Amino acid sequence: xxxxxxxxxxxxxLGLALSLExxxxxQAKRVISVIPSTTEMLFAMGAGDRVIAIGTYxxxxxxxxxxxRVGALVDPNVERILQMRPDLVVVYDTQTELKRRLERANxxxxxxxxxxxxxxxxxxxxxxxxVGVAPAGEALASRLEREIAGIRAKVAGRPRPxxxxxxxxxxxxxxxxxxxxxxxxxxxxLEAAGGSDSLGDIHRQSVDVSNEMVLARAPEVxxxxxxxxxxxxxxxxxxxxxLPAVPAVRNHRVIVLTGDEFVVPGPRVADxxxxxxxxxxxxxxx
Amino acid sequence: MAASTDVRRRLFVTxxxxxxxxxxxxxxxxxxxxxxxxxxxxFERSIPFADNVDAQVFxxxxxxxVIAAALVGAGxxxxxxxxxxxxxxxxxxxxxxxVAAGATLGAMLALTAHADFTLLGISVVPLTSFAGTLGAxxxxxxxxxxxxxxxxxxxxxxxxIAIGALLSAAGRFIQYFADVTDTFKTVQWLLGSLxxxxxxxxxxxxxxxxxxxxxxxMLPRVLDLISLGExxxxxxxxxxxxxxxxxxxxxxxxxxxAVSLGGxxxxxxxxxxxxxxxxxxxxxxxxxxxxxxxxxSFLIVCDLIARTIIAPVEMPVGIITAIIGGPFFLWLLFRGx
Amino acid sequence: MLQATxxxxxxxxxxxxxxxxxxxxxxxxxxxxxxxxxxxxxTLLRMLNGTLRPAAGDVRLEGVPLAAMSRIAIxxxxxxxxxxxxxxxxxxxxxxxxxxxxxxxGAFALEGAGDVSIARKALAAxxxxxxxxxxxxxxxxxxxxxxxxxxxxxxxxxxxxxxxxTTALDIGFQFEIASLLASLNREHGTTMVVSxxxxxxxxxxxxxxxxxxxxxxxxxxPTRDVLTPDNIRRLYDVDADVTFxxxxxxxxxxxxxxxx
Numbered sequence: 044x045x046x047x048x049x050x051x052x053x054x055x056x057l058g059l060a061l062s063l064e065x066x067x068x069x070q071a072k073r074v075i076s077v078i079p080s081t082t083e084m085l086f087a088m089g090a091g092d093r094v095i096a097i098g099t100y101x102x103x104x105x106x107x108x109x110x111x112r113v114g115a116l117v118d119p120n121v122e123r124i125l126q127m128r129p130d131l132v133v134v135y136d137t138q139t140e141l142k143r144r145l146e147r148a149n150x151x152x153x154x155x156x157x158x159x160x161x162x163x164x165x166x167x168x169x170x171x172x173x174v175g176v177a178p179a180g181e182a183l184a185s186r187l188e189r190e191i192a193g194i195r196a197k198v199a200g201r202p203r204p205x206x207x208x209x210x211x212x213x214x215x216x217x218x219x220x221x222x223x224x225x226x227x228x229x230x231x232x233l234e235a236a237g238g239s240d241s242l243g244d245i246h247r248q249s250v251d252v253s254n255e256m257v258l259a260r261a262p263e264v265x266x267x268x269x270x271x272x273x274x275x276x277x278x279x280x281x282x283x284x285x286l287p288a289v290p291a292v293r294n295h296r297v298i299v300l301t302g303d304e305f306v307v308p309g310p311r312v313a314d315x316x317x318x319x320x321x322x323x324x325x326x327x328x329x
Numbered sequence: 330m331a332a333s334t335d336v337r338r339r340l341f342v343t344x345x346x347x348x349x350x351x352x353x354x355x356x357x358x359x360x361x362x363x364x365x366x367x368x369x370x371x372f373e374r375s376i377p378f379a380d381n382v383d384a385q386v387f388x389x390x391x392x393x394x395v396i397a398a399a400l401v402g403a404g405x406x407x408x409x410x411x412x413x414x415x416x417x418x419x420x421x422x423x424x425x426x427x428v429a430a431g432a433t434l435g436a437m438l439a440l441t442a443h444a445d446f447t448l449l450g451i452s453v454v455p456l457t458s459f460a461g462t463l464g465a466x467x468x469x470x471x472x473x474x475x476x477x478x479x480x481x482x483x484x485x486x487x488x489x490i491a492i493g494a495l496l497s498a499a500g501r502f503i504q505y506f507a508d509v510t511d512t513f514k515t516v517q518w519l520l521g522s523l524x525x526x527x528x529x530x531x532x533x534x535x536x537x538x539x540x541x542x543x544x545x546x547m548l549p550r551v552l553d554l555i556s557l558g559e560x561x562x563x564x565x566x567x568x569x570x571x572x573x574x575x576x577x578x579x580x581x582x583x584x585x586x587a588v589s590l591g592g593x594x595x596x597x598x599x600x601x602x603x604x605x606x607x608x609x610x611x612x613x614x615x616x617x618x619x620x621x622x623x624x625x626s627f628l629i630v631c632d633l634i635a636r637t638i639i640a641p642v643e644m645p646v647g648i649i650t651a652i653i654g655g656p657f658f659l660w661l662l663f664r665g666x
Numbered sequence: 667m668l669q670a671t672x673x674x675x676x677x678x679x680x681x682x683x684x685x686x687x688x689x690x691x692x693x694x695x696x697x698x699x700x701x702x703x704x705x706x707x708x709t710l711l712r713m714l715n716g717t718l719r720p721a722a723g724d725v726r727l728e729g730v731p732l733a734a735m736s737r738i739a740i741x742x743x744x745x746x747x748x749x750x751x752x753x754x755x756x757x758x759x760x761x762x763x764x765x766x767x768x769x770x771x772g773a774f775a776l777e778g779a780g781d782v783s784i785a786r787k788a789l790a791a792x793x794x795x796x797x798x799x800x801x802x803x804x805x806x807x808x809x810x811x812x813x814x815x816x817x818x819x820x821x822x823x824x825x826x827x828x829x830x831x832t833t834a835l836d837i838g839f840q841f842e843i844a845s846l847l848a849s850l851n852r853e854h855g856t857t858m859v860v861s862x863x864x865x866x867x868x869x870x871x872x873x874x875x876x877x878x879x880x881x882x883x884x885x886x887x888p889t890r891d892v893l894t895p896d897n898i899r900r901l902y903d904v905d906a907d908v909t910f911x912x913x914x915x916x917x918x919x920x921x922x923x924x925x926x
Contacts, residue, residue, distance in 0.1 A: 100509050115509075211514050214445040215452025217526045219517040245642055251517070253636060253643055254390035254526040258382055259364040270510045271443070279445055285389050285526055287379035306510065336776050417754045550773045554765055556754045563717045564748070565821065566741030566769035611755035614776075 070175035071131035071151075075124055077115050078155055080163070080309035081133045081170060082107055087310035088171050088179040095127055102303055103311070125150070131174065160231035163308050164188060183310060190313035191235055198237030198324045206238035206323055207262035207291070210249065210306075217254055217282050224250040228308045236320035237327075238264065257286055264323055265291040269301040298322040336614065343615045347622035354626045355399060358633050359391040363640035389526060396531055397523045397590055398632045398646075399625035402597055404538055404587035406605075406624025407545055408580035409598030410617055414552035415576045416486050423584040423598035425486070426577070427493030428465045432588035433519070434500040435461025440514045441507040450529030454518070455589040459537070461496075462585025466578065468492055473577060482559065482573070520645035521592030523632050530590055537586040544579025548572070549614040556613075594647045597628055600654040607661045627654070667693040667857045668744070668825055673713050673723035674881075675706075683709045685881040686723070691825070691857050691874075696847070698872030698889070699861035702902055706881040707861040708749065711827050714859060715744045727825070741769035745821035747828040751814050753802050759813050760798045763788055766820030781820075788819035791846055793839070807834040815843060819850070826850070828860045832867055840864070844871050865906075869893055869917040877901055893917055899925055 074090070076082040077098035085094050086104050097107055099115040113127075114120040119141050124132060125148050134141050136156035145152045153173050155166065164184045171180020208229050212220040223229035223240065227248035230240050241262040242250050265283065280299070283292045291297055300318050304311035321328050360368065370376070370383040378384055405423050412421040423429055435457040438444075444453045472488040504515045525531060551572045554562040559569050584598075601624040602616065609615040631649040638644065668691040676682040684706040691697045699707050712718040713725055716732040725732045732740060745766070753762065763785040764777055771777060777785075789795045792812040797805060802813065811834045818826060828847075832840040844867055850856045862868055868875060868889070875892040877884040879901055885892045898906045898919065905925050911918040 211510060211517075213452060213454050213514070213518070214439075214443070215447045216454070216530075218452075218454075218524055219514065219522050221513070221517060247642070249513075251522075251643055251645075253524045254394075255362055255364055255386055255524075255636070256641065256643075258386050258390060259641075261382075270508070278447065282526075286385055288382040288385045293379070340776070414754075417752075419754065547773060550768065550771075553757070553761075554768055557751060557762075557765065558748075560712065560717055560746075561748060561751060563737060564715055564741065564744075564746035565765060566738035568737045606755065610761075611757045612761060 069173050071129075071173065073127070073129045074131045074133065074174060075113060075127065075129040076101070076133040077113060077119055077138075078133055078135060079103070079303075079307045080157070081153075081155055081166070083307060083309035083311065084167050084170060084183075085133075085174070088167065088176050088183045090171075090174050090176045090179070093174065095129060096124070103307070133170070157228070157308055158226075159228060160235065160308075160312070163312055167310075187310065187313050191316055194313070194316055194320050195235055195237070197327045198320055201237060201324055201327065203237055203239035204263040204323055205241040205260070206233055206264040206266060207241045207252070207257065207260065208233055208319075209252075209265060209267045211268070215279055215282065217257075217285065220252040220257075221249050222252045224248055229305065232305075232312065232316050232319055233323075235316050236323055238319065238323040254286065257289055261288070261290055263290045263294070263296065265289075265297045266319065266322055267297065267299045268305050269299055270303045270306065271301075336612065339609070339612075340615055343609050343619050344622075347619045347626075351399070351622045351626045354629050355395060358395045358398075358629050359387055361633055361637065362386070362391055363637050390524075393525045393528055393531060394523050394632065394636075395629055396528075397525045398629040400531065400534060400538060401523065401587040401591035401594065402601075402624040402626070402628025403621040404541070404583040404624075405595065405598040406601040406620040406627075407541070407617065408583040408587070409624075410602040410605075410613070410620045411545070411548060411552065411576050411580040412598075413602055414548075414556050414613060415573060415580070416482055417556055417558070418486065419603070420599070421486075422595050423580070423587070424493065424593070424595050426469055426489030426581070427491075427496055428462055428469065428489075428581040428584050429588055429593060429595065430493040430496035430500065431461040431463075431465025432458045432585050433461070433593055434496045434503070435459065435464075436518050436589075437500045437503045437515055440518060441503050441511045443511075449533065450527065451533045452530070455530050455533075458589040459585050462581060462588065465492060465496055466581040466585070469577065469581070470574070473574060485573075485577075518592055521594040521647045523591045523628075523646055525590065534586040534590045537582040541579040541583040541586070544575045545583075545617060548576055548579070549612075549617045552576070552613040552617075553611075592647075594628070594650060596647065596650045596654055597624055600650070600658055601627055604654075604658055604661055607658075667691055667695075668714060668725070668727055668859070670710070670714060670720075670725045671723050673710070673720040673725060675709055675713060675718060675721050681881075682721075683881050684713070684720075687876075687878070687881070687883050688723075689714070689859075689876050689883075689886070691859050693824075693857055694851065694855045695874055696851055696858045696860060696872045698868035698875045699859060699878060700863075700865065700868055700875055700901065701861075701878035701884075705878045707878055708829055710878065711746070711829050711859065711861055715746050715827055716740045717746075738769055738772065741821065741823070743823050744825040744827065745818040745823040747815050747818045747826070747831050749829040749833070751810065756801050756803060758798070759789070759794065759800050759802055759805070760785060762802050762813060763817045763820050766817040769821055769823075784822060785816075785820045788816040789813075791819060791850075792816040793842055808836060808839055811835060812839065812843070815846075823856075825857045825859075828858065828862075830862055831860065832862065832864055840867065847871060865893070865898070865919040869919060870914070890917060893919070 072093050073095050074093045075096040079101045082097045082101040083103050096111045096113045099112050113123045116135050121144050132145055132152045134152050136154050167180050167184040171177050208223040210221050224245040224247040225240055225243040226246050233240055241260040283297050286292055304315040364386055366383040366386050371387045408423045412425055413419055436454050439454045439457040446453050469489055551567055554565050554567045563569050602620050605616055605619045605623050609619050632646045635644045635646045635649045670689040672686050672688055674682050674686055675684045701707050713720050767777055767781045792815050794812050832843055872889050875889050876886045885897050895906055895908050903925050904921050905923050906919050906921045908919050
């Protein structure tokens, strides 16, 4: 059984487990999503017209931006959500208070949790079933899986360079650098893109990286993630020149990738993985 | 404890003792860490610096860190002693008068506004952080200047707490409305980090530290007298208003420079003065220099532990200072009495 | 020696706590400052050592206005025993007393053997030598008060201002302080201004009295002229007998009851 089929099957089972109503009858016409990735998923699977409100940090797609916002992980505007009388609310797994309030108001919710890359596809599938657009969801998930498989194929067989994925740091300095560890969405994307995580043995999503650690780990590629489309101050990257012994610095392989698709585990994941792959294996994409 | 008939002798012993401790700690700390390095390779001139990993670990990663820890530890300990004397309150700390909240606000603003400029090799966050200190100091000074003679330093304390609360709230407000990726950065900053990785911010911090030290040198005996009460100090010949202003400015500059360099690691400023007093007594002529030296040593050791104890990952230094400082203080307290 | 001329002071914009008071303490005298609570005694004392600047009038030390002198110059010549002292840190008794040497040493000089011996003499004079190495905070109220007096004595000043120095003391130590002050005055010619509630202490110790009521001088002059039942009634609304006690050698006051 191929990986794709297996994933699909898993997705179906998970979808059954996660939704609150019998699969065949699930339909939602007034959906609220406070999570950027599920908002993107809903629009990408053609259910955008059913979304009546989104979360504070949902920046994509453009069509969604005019919708009212009802808060996010720590501050969901429960009153407003209840007022809008949705028939499905997509919430974070950890929003127990919000869930309680929704249960009391008899409003069904979809509980979203996400640990790694595979969760994206299972979420797309189960959410699509829950909303009632299963075929579109299936199509979306399959397309993404194919695209990612394509990228894996492109970089297969090549040596995996040790890579440090920096999620953020203090501007103009190498203080408070935090990078992706051996667990989580970014780590999975890096693996799919053909890179080897220089912090792979550390089982945390985010790791505080000191100057000494960078020198000790000696990554061959450093990817700096930026999230907003602001002009990148070239001088800012010069800070890495303080550590010339690091292979990535010596060989001029410090790359900045911009965009919030790197922190939103949603339909743009394939684009994100391709960008990372291009940074890690530029020769494979000529 | 011998009476202060020989304050000279006690001062000498204190300086030699704490000085030796600090010297030893500063010598050992850059050599220790989670990455094994060889001292011979560090100083091996035949290897170009750009290729010498050991040298970079020593000179870029560790040495600035140790020096920063020494400066931040000394600076916060000194301002802790001065604030405690100035406010006649053993529970006062470097962040009591809101000056440190100003530093935090400055950092928050830079991080959330995506500011990115560098001045003379110092990056934006320490710059705005220090600017925030100066702003808060200006407000507190204005209140201090408006004080009438005869008002106790309770007014200063209350004003400082109010300003601190206000600036803290402003900082939280900014943090709250920031984008989620920026919020993470602000949280990181709040945990404190001595990993400066370069000498420019250290050198820059020497300016406010230096000015503060000029003030600190005038203060030891004066703090003894002020701690008896403002009128009591006046009656014994202290120009209280002038000295209190010097104390306020010096302690604020020292706090601001320390927080800009290493983040808000305030516990050092409360605990070190008390530990030192348990060892040398209450005389500020001993407590001030001893606190500077012990504060430096203490923070260097805490940072060393923070970066080695759960290798390969590091703990925030602020957590280590609390975990070590608290029980150590309790032990000293119960042993002494 | 110490002269206050027509001094007034008000905290804030309220009524004047001290209103047009004149007081003269000639060299070698012991002036008693008597008055009910809130009559402005403490405020007046604070003006007498320059801690408070009078809103009107001035205070002069041997003709030189206090306002023209530096704090440390004043402290070399005027010492104060305040009503209460709160000590924040764990200073020892000797350390507290040695702080009295600041006026002569300044901020940077470390005290020498001479200073320490002055401090020890001051402790001996107040009967607190045995407490030298004790933490001040652990002393009883009376012991603290005596140490504070010692600290002021260590200042070796010509003028001593005392704000209710015997309030916390038992009668034994009251006599001890009184005789200490008397001998200081006798042997060193120390000029003193003593504010007190204890009319008998004032009678025993003071050469002159200033009676203060609601910030104004009610009467001033030699003790035997001013300490009269009439004045006591006007000051405290208390009926008292004032008689010369032959064995004590000075006037004694016996309060009888309140007058309404």
